Every structure is written in C-alpha cells, then in structure tokens.
Amino acid sequence: GIQVEQSPPDLILQEGANSTLRCNFSDSVNNLQWFHQNPWGQLINLFYIPSGTKQNGRLSATTVATERYSLLYISSSQTTDSGVYFCAVYRDDKIIFGKGTRLHILP
Template identity: 90%
Template sequence: GIQVEQSPPDLILQEGANSTLRCNFSDSVNNLQWFHQNPWGQLINLFYIPSGTKQNGRLSATTVATERYSLLYISSSQTTDSGVYFCAALTNYKLSFGAGTTVTVRA
C-alpha cells in the first residue's frame, strides 16, 4: 500500500511563531487530506487538497501532486493550535495516514 511520511514528528512553538509541516507520499493519490486531532481527541478535517494551495484563516496547505508531497503552514500560532496534525492520502476510497506531527504551542 501507499506509504505516508510526516515530518517533523514533534514541534514546539512559541505563541506567534510560524511553522511548516511536511507530508510525503509514495505513490499517486486521488486526494490528500489534513486533519487536526485536538487534545480532546477530536479529529477535525482541515483541508481537502489534491493539488494547489488553499487557505483557511491562519492555516494554509499546498500539495504538489507531481512531486508527491504536501505542506501545511501554520502562521501566528496560538495555544489552541496544539495537537497532532495528520495527513492522509486517499487511494480509491481508503485513507492511508501518516504517523502525525505533534505540535505544542507555548504561551
């Protein structure tokens, strides 16, 4: 099956800082999704982004499908951004998840 790798595994930020999370995938995919699992365990869909760039508030994502990677940008981070960020590649109907990046934002 498809392999999904995320980096870095852990990230500690000071409130207000910017950061970039990376997701590499091993094969062509139908789609790529970014999720945020907050400290309460909820898995929140952030972006559905097979290619190109999308923005939602302080978050934006870029997928370069031909080079098999996606980036998630967090700008002006806030403590509520803490949690685990997962990317997942969709092939047919099945999502393959990366191991996640654990983000801790300190006040």
C-alpha cells in the same frame, strides 16, 4: 502499499511563531486531506487538497501531487493550535494516514 510520512514528528514553538508541516507520499494519490486532532481527541477536517493551494485564516496548505508532497503552514501560532496534525491520502478505495506531527505551542 502506499507510504505516508510526516515530518517533523514533534514540534515545540512559542506562541506567535510560524511553522511548516510536511507530508510525503510514496505513490500517486487521488486525494489528500489534512486533519487536526485536538488535545481532547477530536479529529477535525482542515483542508481537502488534492492539488494546489488553499487558505483558511492563519492556516494554508499546498499539495504538489507530481512531486508527491503536501505542506501545511500555520502562521502566528496560538496555544489552541496544539495537538496532532495528520495528513491522509486516498488511493484504491482506502484512506491511509501518516503518523502525524505533534505540535506544542507554548504561551
């Protein structure tokens, strides 16, 4: 089946720093989405981005479907950005998640 790999697995940053999270996938996909799981376990949609670039405040995402990767950018990090970031791809009626990037923002 399709493989979804995220990097880095862990990231520790000082508040105010910028970061880039990467998602690689092994085959063509119909769609891709980024999620944030907060420290309380709640999973929140960030971007639905099968291709192109989208921005929402300090967060933006870019997917290059032909090269099978997506990037999530977080600018001016805040402590509330801490948690785990997942990308998930849709193919063959299934949504497959990567293992996530755990982000720690230090005050």
